[in-house]
Amino acid sequence: MKISFIRRERASRTAMLVAPVAAFACAIVASVVLFTLLGKAPGQALYSLLLEPFLTWYNFSEVLLKMAPLLLIAQGLAIGFRANVFNIGAEGQLIIGAIAASALPVWYPQGDSAFMLPAMLLMGAGAGMAWAGIAALFRTRFNANEILVTLMLSLIAAQVLNYLLLGPWKDPHGFNFPQSVMFPDAALLPILLPGTRVNISLLFALIASVLASILMRHRFAGFQLLVGGLAPRAARYAGFSEARAIWVSLLLGGLAAGLAGAAEVAGPLGQLQRSVSTGYGYSAIIVAYLGGLNPWGIVISAFVMSVIYIGGDNAMVSADLPIAAVWVFQGLLLCFYLAGLTFIRHRVSFIRKAKP
Amino acid sequence: MTALLSLQSVSKRYGAVQANAGINLVVDPGSIHAILGENGAGKSTLMKLIYGVESPDAGVILWKGQPVNLSSPAEARALGIGMVFQHFSLFETLTVVQNIALIVPGRKTDLARRIRTLGDEFGLNVDPEAMVHALSVGERQRVEIIRCLLLNPELLILDEPTSVLPPQSVARLFETLRALQARGVAILFISHKLEEIKELCDTATILRGGQVTGRVDPRGHSAKDLATLMIGRAMPPPLPATVQAVGEVRLELSGLDFVNDDPFGVSLSDISLRVHSGEIVGIAGISGNGQQELAALISGEVVQPGDMIRMLGHAVGAVGVAQRRKMGFAFVPEERLGRGAVPEMSLADNALLTAHGAGLVQNGFIRRTPERAYTAACIARYDVRTPGPEAEAGALSGGNLQKFIMGREMMLEPKLLLVSQPTWGVDIGAATDIRQRLVAMRNAGAAILVISEELEELFQICDRLHVLHKGHLSPCLPTHATTVEEVGTYMIGAGKSPEVAA
């Protein structure tokens, strides 16, 4: 008996929809096994991880709060991934965006101009683009692999953040904590849902989703990116510039991540902290893939991943699970999903070996 | 006499394609046995089954009367079966002797000595220490053959061995094969070239659509009979040769030099040619002599500033693909999947790939209705067999996809068309169709440059020929005034120097 994959004539729509759901189920099963082995109560862990986020309005609103940066960044990254440009340094672009946005309120802590907030958002988005643009420059000019360059730039960004918070930008009245001054009201994003911390950055993320959808489905520019990702030689043959695809992919990814960083400091944090970087940039990679790199799929996967984030916070308290459990779950989820993707273009065949 | 090899009702299926169905084949010891069939008839699959690369779904393979179950090429080699692959199974970054050491046991110095001895004996000389990427296609074939011979095979399989050789070298290969036959080695010779088979082989098994349609002695049959067995009907008649007045120059290369920074590629030097409106100019030569580089320079996929390339009245050295296309240039590349078409995309999206300028895009938005209409028209006019514009390009057969790509480019009504290997891997019906359309385009006034390995094809459709050898282009040879032999001398680089010719 031989089990093998046979290529399908055309992609299976059913498999496309089933794959993420099945991956989710498998990841849950695998986590339960793992948690049990570690001596944690799996029932409690799952309850915290998957149900608690829905049980109170507050918890649910926190899910929406987390969803904004994840969705925004993932939309930016997915465009690049479809073009085979792998920006895995969104974490660094987010940090640099947050830093740039913080400059104004740090320098003008009493500022009350109506232009402060828009300026911060612009600076954040611009800085994120510039940071990603370094990778684009190195890739197009020197052929340097963008995966490694964007990742290195993330590590650098994290150190720059540390330097600023431990040095020049440290709040002099902050009991020596590595954080900046609290921002004035003029530097804070308006709240979207009264009584919660959900701010208008969720709207940015949803608008970004609509724009990404238009770009990838209806614009010729998006089509060019897709061709570059699926068949680089076909793109060259048709005259679609590879350099342009690299620049567009990285700049859009950097813009989204930088804006998300700005929205974090101008939103729930209200100051520049080390915790501005809690792995959104890496989780967004998973969100992008899990959503099938499809703008609307990403909206769903961003929501699911936010649930897990909030659930993980809960599980830390109620099920004594370290926050690392969330990473494990995310890693498992992506592993299963990638395996599941195979069924979109392949079917399984069982061949009984012919006897000689 | 027991047959050396015999196959009984062997079948193999890949997905929806039944590549081999109930094949019966008997190869006698010491014979040169042809497997004749056109592209897609299932010849290569059959050889992979015999060499153990693939396992049959059904049927029995007998070696010297004993049933064998070959699960790997190593087992086939241990029995005494060797195979020379059409696209070679050599590794460019390894030396000749390293490539050989992969499957032939022995010390390196020992192997190198044996490679030289065998080379002298059979006229297969090659430097054992050379890197394979530095070898010509013909030399690579010698390495493949030597690698087989070092294992003392009783059966040697050669898959389309003459497709990579100039006419003169074919004769040399045949001498080598006859010398092997004289030593008792049986040979399975796979080809679709009728004359070669008549000259070399004592038996021919003919395949069509994955089935055996005949077993004959080719020496006793005319090429016409063999062709009928091969394609199931009479060969299509050759195209009528018409000479017509040519118009203005639409492509001019003058002294084009190109230094390739790809160490595995070919550099071009001093290439000069002209293509006029209303003519087809052919570039003959074995692949790997600079064809890809030349095509990429003309298409703009590789840009080299300067005025050595003039297209439709403009120097286009520094101009990219998109702008050349806007000027009225179109191109059909030799690789269909992954270059000429995106396999995972629908035919409609593949039409968009190069026909976006034909009203399929407005203000940067894709217009789906015209996109579909263009694709449907292409499918209908160029006889592409497919369920419709939504079918994925990767699901089409080679011939159908080639017709689609040809159609897509021709419907743009280009003033200058470059076609590379128009009928590679295409069945005879589709190939004839494609050639007829090229001639029709020429008659309507287009300038066409065809790069092809198939001399027969070039002689059929071209008004003038050049030969590309090691990055050098021969002088222009009017098709009606030249011969296969003359073209052949240029293909091995032995042609007259341009000064003498002029």
Next chain:
Amino acid sequence: MNAVDFILAGMLAAATPMLLAALGEMVVERSGVLNLGLEGMMALGAALGFITTYTYQSHALGFLAAGLGGAALSLVFALIVLGFVANQVAAGLAIGILGTGLSALFGKSFESLTISGLPKMALPLLSDLPVVAALFVQDVVVWLTIALALSIWAVMNHSKLGLIIRAVGENPHAARAIGFRVLPIRCAAIAFGGALAGIAGAYASTVYTPLWADGMIAGRGWIALALVVFGTWQTGRVVFGAFLFGALSLGELTTQAAGVNIPSQLLACVPYIVTILMLAVISSNRRRMRLNTIASLGQPFEK
């Protein structure tokens, strides 16, 4: 101890985690597979190595556990990319995240515990040389790593096994046509790379700085990936690059010792910045890259 002695004494040990991981990855990439999950496999190795060494008071057992752990995680990767023909970039990232998570999950309760490192061994004669003597006083793993590098060089360039791995990496279809089993060969290479990455992590957590902390690998897996490119898939150049980065990573400490007043966070960026610049310098030589790049790297293989 002056700065030169300090760097000579420390650079090999500092280089060892990166070198071990890079050597393994080099073999994986030469077989045609790109495993971006090094950082995660190293992290997992660091945690398992520390836990085992702490629990059983044996470095040997610690390395064994780390090697097995790294190999096990890499086999998950192998299953996804070879069995399920998945995108290697995405699968590598998934494994990276999974390994980092598992590392933190397992290691959490061992944080702030300490173990002893390994004693230094002086090479006879060489450690008596003037100026460079400090270079030849190292722990046993450093010497074994150098021996391993030599063996890998010999295998890749002068053995049939090396030829087969290179053949599979250059052209898997041709390799299959002449009878090599591409997937098992790639799978073995991946497991080898995973084991070395695990051991590399264990060296970091049980010898180099004998303690475990979350995030302790600190990008060394990614630098190891860059080292493979920097070394253009050649063993000797990878070794050279690793030593260079070993020396660089000590720069932070030396500058501080020398009393130069540069904030440590900015100094910590130096290896990352150098990585980017090195990549640019090496990669911009397209001819050299083309000559050495593994032709089928990252391409899924289907019959």
